[in-house]
Amino acid sequence: SSQDSTVTLLDYGAGNVRSVRNAIRYLGFDIKDVQKPEDILSANRLVFPGVGAFAAAMEVLNQNGMADALCMYIEKDRPFLGICLGLQLLFESSEENGPVKGLGLIPGVVGRFDSSSGLRVPHIGWNTVQITKDSGILDDIEGQHVYFVHSYRVLPSDANKDWISSTCNYGESFISSITRGNIHAVQFHPEKSGDVGLSILRKFLNTSSSKTKKLACGKASKLAKRVISCLDVRTNDKGDLVVTKGDQYDVREHRDGDEVRNLGKPVELAGQYYKDGADEVSFLNITGFRDFPLGDLPMLQVLRCTSENVFVPLTVGGGIRDFTDGSGRHYSSLEVASEYFRSGADKISIGSDAVLTAEEYLRTGVKTGKSSLEQISRVYGNQAVVVSIDPRRMYVRSPDDVEFKTVKVTTPGPFGEEYAWYQCTVSGGREGRPIGAYELAKAVEELGAGEILLNCIDCDGQGQGFDIDLIKLISEAVTIPVIASSGAGAVEHFSEVFKKTSASAALAAGIFHRKETLSKLKQEAVQINLELV
Ligand code: 1PR
Structure with a gap:
């Protein structure tokens, strides 16, 4: 029936959910947008791609009554897929410009990755996840890379461990997905994860009854180098x-x-x-x-x-x-x-x-x-x-010749110069500026x-x-x-x-x-x- 090919999308207008729309359509489904809280309650399956900042999202959801409807929908165990912020909002609170209260359905606090030890934040790129329980939608992704982009994450704890369906490692182990009954949420972006991501979305949309599958044994995840x-x-x-x-x-x-x-x-x-x-x-x-x-x-x-x-x-x-x-x-x-x-x-x-x-x-x-x-x-x-940055290499004889940071170059310049600084340019390299790439x-x-x-x-x-x-x-x-x-x-x-x-x-x-x-x-x-x- 036409009902079966309809996906309800909660887009509260804070940013780009075009890719999620495109992916759903690409998989052959129609989209119905949530206009009012009742649309959430009558959904067959609901996709919630959270975008923007935590506080702003909660404010909108609280104002228009969507927050209550979402909680009710999820408590009734209706098919749900949250993406990125759509996962984080399910937790108790977030430190992002906060503390800010979340929907409070899952125990845990959303915190920032710690960059003090040199970890690059945001966590941007393709990482593998360790499946920790059968979710019915992530079965085949053990060892495969999915795309993450976020600065905040939730850590696994005794209080939320029953919800966790996979973890990912980036400086520390954090929650990359949760599953309970028909409720799913992922920290990564299936709509940006190529074929692997599309297959996750397809499984959710087809909500096939979850079958148990033997899990492959996990190897430590590592952020891949991107091309x-x-x-x-x-x-x-x-x-x-x-x-x-x-x-x-x-x-x-x-x-x-x-x-x-x-x-x-x-x-x-x-x-x-x-x-x-x-x-x-x-x-x-x-x-x-x-x-x-x-x-x-x-x-x-x-x-x-x-x-x-x-x-x-x-x-x-x-x-x-x-x-x-x-x-x-x-x-x-x-x-x-x-x-x-x-x-x-x-x-x-x-x-x-x-x-x-x-x-x-x-x-x-x-x-x-x-x-x-x-x-x-x-x-x-x-x-x-x-x-x-569009820098141009400028050779100098000594670091003291310029006020900008220089490097000792591997290959000396045309006049045997051993150092260079990198001058920033504007307008497609047409104009050099008084600032180095380092600065x-x-x-x-x-x-x-x-x-x-x-x-x-x-x-x-x-x-x-x-x-x-x-x-x-x-x-x-x-x-x-x-x-x-x-x-x-x-x-x-x-x-x-x-x-x-x-x-x-x-x-x-x-x-x-x-x-x-x-x-x-x-x-x-x-x-x-x-x-x-
Ligand atoms: O200044 O905000 O309007 O942005 C202009 C943008 O366009 C900048 O990102 C600037 O790098 C880029 N750009 C401007 N003019 C050119 C040009 O080629 N005439 N191209 C240009 C930038 C550099 C890379 C290129 C790599 C790899 N080209 O984009 O793709 O160098 O090339 P390679 O693998 O073939 O060596 P604004």
């Missing part, structure tokens, strides 16, 4: 969005009429990379320094279409800042970012604007709270904000960035390997995850960057545009002793 496929996107001279790729940020063909290099359509290529095994996909609008009217941001449509078929995290960057369009309408960066999130982005990446913000912060020592970086991370959480990275971490995308103009498109000196410098300077970028030309370059630095992920563009490299990398990873997803 990110990057699509540099721009409008070509005809006005179409195309994927392009530069050499040291120059994207013009230097033959035949100086056209922009066109490598294909963004949506199609992203779909291909997802199939080939990309752990994440990033779109960078490299013409983002131009002005677009918000309604017409060309990347929005690309995101909407991509997120219908790509079930791994999507990041979008380029042009995230305040601006006034041709008609005099002013847009805040928060509005621009919100449009991107609504269209299917999981993270936004800020380049030029973050450089200017960091410069001012270092000059004044004051966090104004008004920068794009601060505003977006306050509203969407710092895990949703990436700062993209920038530390400043943006303090201002609320959740991750750093570390490019290198010198290495971009050269295929000669990552700039190990730079990546070491930055990944040791901050505790948020660092994504190494620029220069991958062979599978070995990925193992080198993960062996020699503590980067959490590696991003590449050019190498994946040459067909088959991504799937080959995933296959060969095991042989070269690289722990990938």
